[in-house]
Amino acid sequence: MYTGIVQAVRPLADVTAYAGGKTFTVRFTDEQLEGLKLGASVNIEGVCLSVTGISGNNVTFDAMNATLERTNLGALEAGNDVNVERSAKMTDENGGHVIAGHIATTAALEEIRIADDGALIRFRVPEEWAKYIFPRGFLAVNGCSLTVAEVDDNLFTINLIPETLRQTTFCRYTAGDRLNIEVDHQTMVLVDVIERTVTRVLPGLVAKG
Incomplete structure (x- = not known):
């Protein structure tokens, strides 16, 4: 679950294509990395993605071709900025509205x-x-x-x-x-x-x- 309140705009350090999709590397701030684990859900430009790797401040996410076709992620290139929001905790204030990161x-x-x-x-x-x-x-x-x-x-x-x-x-x-x-x-x-x-x-x- 997310609130729709973007926490930061972060740069794409790399975009790498593979047979079934693309891997996106986003450079997080130290604050955003706090408590972040593999498999965690993060909202990237409105799309709920799972963390597949963490190396220093670089965090990677994989998006399958089906996701690339249904969203605008396929048009992103290294150097572009993306909206980032970590998943919300039940105790967090919701200043927006409940969203799932599932693009219609x-x-x-x-x-x-x-x-x-x-x-x-x-x-x-x-x-x-x-x-x-x-x-x-x-x-x-x-x-x-x-x-x-x-x-x-x-x-x-x-x-x-x-x-x-x-x-x-x-x-x-x-x-x-x-x-x-x-x-x-x-x-x-x-x-x-x-x-x-x-x-x-x-x-x-x-x-x-």
Whole structure:
């Protein structure tokens, strides 16, 4: 479990491809390494990955081809920065919302507008996922807990305060890039239950009419 509050932006020291996927080496700070063990779950750019190696401050993660295809990790290169969040403890304060690091889909970034007082990002998700996103609803974008400001069909707008820009990787993204999207799980369950209920009830009502 994660909170969607990015703890640090860290550089990718290396990206190595192998037959079934890629190995990502992220350079952690001393503070981030505290208590970190092999097999621990870490949120990297919104994706829950397991620690496969620790050598000094370099921490490695493996991502299979299926993960690379479903997320934007496949586009990352050595030297890029990534959002990092260690898994949350039950006693930790949750300043964002509960996220799992399981990416639902990727969104095409259509616009990012950066100003002194913050930024605006607009992105488009596939139609089948748009039904789970609502104005003022929670959304995890690249592992960052954010609130949706505007909705226009499957085009969504989010406003970022300067502190969010400083603490995340959004500044390096440009129009055309893909963003990792995790929809709120409770919202998804609620929408699916309502859809199934309406589908079962409506045919009965039509038949009675």
